[in-house]
Amino acid sequence: MEAKDIHQLLVNRFHDRIKDFQENTFPNAVVVDGSSIVEVCGFLKNEPGMEFTSLISISGVDLKEQSKLMVAYHLGSMQHKHKIVLKVETDRNNPHVPTIEMLWRGANWYEREAYDLYGIIFDGNSDLRRILLPDDWEGYPMRKDYVYPKRYHTWNV
Amino acid sequence: MTQVDERFMYVNMGPQHPSTHGVLRLLLKTDGEIVEHATPHIGYLHRGLEKIAERVTFPQFTPFTDRLDYLASMNCNLAYALTVEKLLNIEIPRRAQIIRVIMAELNRISSHLIAFGSFSSDMGAFTPFLYGIREREFINDLFEMVCGNRLTYNYIRIGGVSKDIPDGFIEKTKEFLDYFPAKLKEYNEVLSYNAVFVKRLANVGVITTDQAIEYGITGPNLRASGIKWDLRREEPYLIYNELDFDVPVGKGEMGTIGDSWDRYMMRIYEMGQSARIVGQCLDMLPQGDFTAKVPKVLRVPQGEVYVRAENPRGELGFYLISDGSIKPYRLKIRAPSFANLSIFPLLAKGVMVADIVALIGSLDIILPEIDR
Numbered sequence: 001m002e003a004k005d006i007h008q009l010l011v012n013r014f015h016d017r018i019k020d021f022q023e024n025t026f027p028n029a030v031v032v033d034g035s036s037i038v039e040v041c042g043f044l045k046n047e048p049g050m051e052f053t054s055l056i057s058i059s060g061v062d063l064k065e066q067s068k069l070m071v072a073y074h075l076g077s078m079q080h081k082h083k084i085v086l087k088v089e090t091d092r093n094n095p096h097v098p099t100i101e102m103l104w105r106g107a108n109w110y111e112r113e114a115y116d117l118y119g120i121i122f123d124g125n126s127d128l129r130r131i132l133l134p135d136d137w138e139g140y141p142m143r144k145d146y147v148y149p150k151r152y153h154t155w156n157v
Numbered sequence: 158m159t160q161v162d163e164r165f166m167y168v169n170m171g172p173q174h175p176s177t178h179g180v181l182r183l184l185l186k187t188d189g190e191i192v193e194h195a196t197p198h199i200g201y202l203h204r205g206l207e208k209i210a211e212r213v214t215f216p217q218f219t220p221f222t223d224r225l226d227y228l229a230s231m232n233c234n235l236a237y238a239l240t241v242e243k244l245l246n247i248e249i250p251r252r253a254q255i256i257r258v259i260m261a262e263l264n265r266i267s268s269h270l271i272a273f274g275s276f277s278s279d280m281g282a283f284t285p286f287l288y289g290i291r292e293r294e295f296i297n298d299l300f301e302m303v304c305g306n307r308l309t310y311n312y313i314r315i316g317g318v319s320k321d322i323p324d325g326f327i328e329k330t331k332e333f334l335d336y337f338p339a340k341l342k343e344y345n346e347v348l349s350y351n352a353v354f355v356k357r358l359a360n361v362g363v364i365t366t367d368q369a370i371e372y373g374i375t376g377p378n379l380r381a382s383g384i385k386w387d388l389r390r391e392e393p394y395l396i397y398n399e400l401d402f403d404v405p406v407g408k409g410e411m412g413t414i415g416d417s418w419d420r421y422m423m424r425i426y427e428m429g430q431s432a433r434i435v436g437q438c439l440d441m442l443p444q445g446d447f448t449a450k451v452p453k454v455l456r457v458p459q460g461e462v463y464v465r466a467e468n469p470r471g472e473l474g475f476y477l478i479s480d481g482s483i484k485p486y487r488l489k490i491r492a493p494s495f496a497n498l499s500i501f502p503l504l505a506k507g508v509m510v511a512d513i514v515a516l517i518g519s520l521d522i523i524l525p526e527i528d529r
Contacts, residue, residue, distance in 0.1 A: 026243065026462045053370050056465070059476050059489035072476065074463055074491075078370070078386055085463070106372035109499040117207075132200035132528060141208055 001049065001082050003028035009050075014040060022087075029072070029085035034097050037073070037088050041100050044075060044084070052077045052084065055100075058110035060118035062092075064144040069095045069120055090120065099125040117142035165193060170513065180524040181517075185510065192513060195505035197498055202528040210488035215241055215455045216315055218485070223309035225490065225526040228271050229469045231264035231300075233526075234313035236466040239394060240475040241315045243462045245455075252445035253317035254395045259330070259438045260303070260312060262431040266337075267296040268469035269424040269431075276421060276518040277348055280357055285348050292340055295333050302326055315455065317448025327439055334436050341429055349425060358421060359412030362504045362516045369415070372503075373496040376471025377423035378520060381407035382415035388467035400437055402430045417519035424521070456483055463491075470494055470521060492526035 007021045007030050018040075019031035032040050044052040056074035063070050066089075073086040088097055099122040101107045111122040112131040119140035122128060130137065139146055149157055170183040182198040206225070210218050222237045223230040235257055242249065249257075274289025297307045302323050304312040312319050348354055364374065369382040379386055387404040389397040405426035407419035459481040465474035471493025478487040497520050504516055 024460055026460075026464075029461075055373055056463075056472070057373075057474060057476065057489065057491040059487075059491075061478065061487050061489075072489075074474075074476070078384070078391075081391060083463075104371055104373070105503075106374075106496055106499055109495065113495075130200075132203040134200075141205060 001080060003030075003082070003084050006030070006044075006050070006082070006084055010040065010043075013043065025085065027074070027083035027085055029087050031087045031089065034088045034090055037086065038098050038100055038103070040086060041073065041075070041103050044086075045103055049080075050077070051079045052082075054078060055104040055107055055110075056083075058107060058114060060114035060120055060142065062118065062142065062144050063089070064092075067092045069118055071097050071114060071120060073100070095120040096123055097121070098123050101125055116140075119143070164188060168510075170510075180528065181522075183513065183517075185505075185513065187510060190509050192505050192508055192510060195502050195513065197501055199498070199524070199527050202524050204529070206529045207488055207490060210485050212484065214483045215457055215485065216451075218488070219314055220309070220311045223311050225492065225529065226268075226468060226470065226473070226494075226523050227309060227525055228523060229264050229268040230308070230310045231260045231313060232268075232466065232468045233473060234311065235261050236464065236468065236473045237475055238313050238315050239466060240462060240464040240477050241455075241457060243464050244457050244460055244477065244479055245315075245451075246458075247316065247449050247451070249317055249449055250446040251396075252443055253447050253449070255438050255442050256318050256322060256447060257313055258395050258397070258400075259435055259442075260300075260310075260318075262434045262438070263296050263299060263330075264310075265431045265469045266428050266435075267293045269428050270296075272424050272469075272521040273344065273421075273428075276521070277354075279514050279518040280354060282348060282351075282354065285344065288340070288344065288347070292337065295336075299326065299330060299333065302329070314448070314451075316451035317446070319448075321447040327442070330435065330439060334432055334439075337432050338429065341425065344425060349422060355411050355418060357511075358418035358515055358519070359416055361417045361508065361512050362519060363413045364415040364500065364504065366415070368500065368503070372500040374471070374500060375493050375496065376468065377427060378420055378471065378497055380405060381419040381423045383407050383409075388465060388472060392465070394466060396438075399441075400434050402434050405430065417515050420519040420521075454483060456481065457485075465491070468493055470523060470526075471497060473526075490526070490529055492529065494520075494522040494524075494527045498522050498527060 010018045017033040017036040022029040044050050052075040054076045056076050059072045061070040068089045071088045076083045114120050116130045165186050168185045180201040184196045185192050186194040222233040225233045270289040270293040274286040277285035304310050364382050366382050369379050385406050407414050411418045457479040461478040463476045465472050474491035476489035480486040
């Protein structure tokens with residue numbers, strides 16, 4: 001199934017909660033309203049004919065010009081071999097996105113990583129701790145406006 | 158600090174598998190010899206490669222990809238090169254494509270040899286480790302002929318490969334292919350069907366098909382769970398669709414489908430298949446250019462792609478966003494071991510401490526690509 005048709009199906013089903021469709025990316029992307037990401041993912045995962053059974057990855061992206069943070073979900077289907085990207089944009093100063101851990105257990109670590117490096121808070125994640133950096137690290141390094149610290153505890157960075 | 162229960166003992170299980178030397182910390186909550194709960198602590202090798210990617214130009218990031226999975230640098234270079242080429246939309250000469258496949262498959266063999274060797278030494282058999290290193294040395298010599306390095310090759314570049322293969326490389330590779338299948342047979346005789354070895358691994362750490370998909374496990378670990386999914390087959394890149402090779406799938410020969418023995422055996426089978434692929438590629442290697450024309454200052458057009466390739470450990474993907482400048486706007490590395498390790502707490506529940514070693518070894522994780 002083509003990404004265009006998938007987008008059409010999603011619009012028919014979720015109406016205005018599906019924002020727009022990006023054709024110039026590979027795989028094609030659908031921008032989804034943050035509050036309904038769980039429903040959309042659940043629909044894509046379980047709907048016959050879609051069967052996006054595998055969550056390939058979750059990545060945080062900093063859209064500094066629009067003062068937003070974005071989360072990109074790459075979904076793939078082993079059965080039908082189609083792929084799609086779902087994008088959720090959230091406010092840069094108060095980034096909150098619902099977790100999709102109940103759909104894919106593997107999402108836990110990806111979400112922890114996005115939280116660790118971007119500070120995106122995934123509401124409902126069972127274990128939202130830093131994963132790559134020390135627990136007491138300050139700031140979110142992957143943001144574009146991150147200022148490098150001079151020192152960490154007693155040693156120079 | 159959590160409340161300490163006196164019934165349990167907390168054990169920091171240190172570096173066990175050679176590819177986890179000192180950078181993987183497992184916090185085990187043990188009740189006698191049974192592991193109640195295991196928490197992997199990662200990040201001890203975090204170098205911030207994704208942040209570095211935003212500060213260097215596209216070609217300059219290639220050497221950094223060597224440091225992702227340093228036992229399979231060629232495959233990492235390849236995946237990165239494919240990603241940038243997808244955005245550039247350039248045609249790669251056929252000779253370069255075939256050289257790339259040869260290198261990727263040789264590196265797959267050498268990576269699996271390390272996996273095989275270190276896994277056997279985890280299980281207490283030291284000799285096979287030396288065998289694995291011995292055969293890998295041959296491949297290292299080949300790579301040294303090609304690019305001068307023995308570990309981080311940086312040979313596959315954007316647009317092709319860095320230089321043409323030297324004289325004598327093809328003969329030497331053929332020599333290796335003649336010698337290698339007999340060695341694989343020897344591994345099976347020495348280790349794979351050894352009664353003690355099988356007892357240690359059969360029915361230990363079973364990953365069911367549903368669990369494997371839910372946790373996003375890829376590569377030999379996924380195929381061991383009985384799912385025939387290999388990106389070289391499902392989404393062919395380079396010239397893989399012209400090649401004849403099998404995709405081995407776990408059958409539960411010694412126990413259950415998806416147990417540690419299956420995962421170990423997948424790698425042995427795959428080495429044989431990779432050797433077959435290299436042989437075919439050597440026969441069809443044409444004359445021609447080894448690289449496409451790439452400008453000195455590489456401006457990558459605006460856009461975003463996600464390209465994945467089949468690495469020895471699973472699916473390595475690069476999610477690249479370019480804003481039209483000479484540097485990536487965002488480069489997310491989807492590392493196979495990251496997903497492969499995330500299932501570990503689930504597998505480690507209620508097994509013996511000695512089985513933890515078998516689990517880590519059979520998952521064949523590598524830390525630099527987890528921590529990035």
